[in-house]
Amino acid sequence: MNTRHGQTGAGLVDVLVAIVxxxxxxxxxxxxxxETSKNQRLGYGHSMAQVLAFDLxxxxxxxxxxxSNYAVSGIVDSPSAGGCTTGCSPASxxxxxxxxxxxxxxxxxxxxxxxxxxxxxxxxxxxxxWQDSLSNALVLQPFTFEVRRP
Numbered sequence: 843m844n845t846r847h848g849q850t851g852a853g854l855v856d857v858l859v860a861i862v863x864x865x866x867x868x869x870x871x872x873x874x875x876x877e878t879s880k881n882q883r884l885g886y887g888h889s890m891a892q893v894l895a896f897d898l899x900x901x902x903x904x905x906x907x908x909x910s911n912y913a914v915s916g917i918v919d920s921p922s923a924g925g926c927t928t929g930c931s932p933a934s935x936x937x938x939x940x941x942x943x944x945x946x947x948x949x950x951x952x953x954x955x956x957x958x959x960x961x962x963x964x965x966x967x968x969x970x971x972w973q974d975s976l977s978n979a980l981v982l983q984p985f986t987f988e989v990r991r992p
Contacts, residue, residue, distance in 0.1 A: 880976050888983060890950050891970040895985040897946065898959070898968055901939040906989050908932035910961055917944045917957040964989050 902912050911933050917940065926934040947955045952972035960967045968985045 883976060884974055884981070887952055887972055887974065887981060890952055891972070891983045892985070894943070894947060894950060894952075894957070894970060895968045895983075898939070898943050899966070899985070899987050901943070902966060902989055905932055905935050905939065908936040909964070909966070909989055911936035912940065912959050912966070913961040914940060914957075914959050917947060917959070 898912070902909060908931075926938045930938065943957075947957060947970075952970070953975050954973040955970065956972070957968060957970045960969075966987055966989055969982055970985070971980060971982045973979070974981050
């Protein structure tokens with residue numbers, strides 16, 4: 843007597859389909875995690891550049907008489923100041939500000955960080971650049987503000 847009742851348990855095809863679906867989902871989640879990590883790192887770089895630009899803008903606003911002394915092309919290659927802290931001339935204070943700012947860029951988390959500062963008729967444009975460590979792309983972030991002379 844043949845007593846065939848319905849199939850019990852999972853068939854081999856069902857198991858294979860479940861494994862393929864699970865593997866696809868895991869690969870998707872892994873890709874999502876990598877993209878999120880990449881974007882977080884890039885966002886952190888932009889935030890760090892913004893903090894550094896704000897720091898220099900505050901220094902320039904505090905010393906508007908020497909605004910032209912803040913113009914520099916490639917902050918990493920600029921010479922260091924002698925350590926003027928009190929009783930400085932505006933030009934000496936600007937040199938010290940740039941030296942302190944250069945050290946801040948070098949100590950920041952921006953790989954190969956560098957900056958240019960352009961000054962023209964009270965307009966200041968700070969361009970901070972760094973290399974994105976994941977894509978090896980050079981990232982440039984400009985900041986522009988105006989300084990009114992006293």
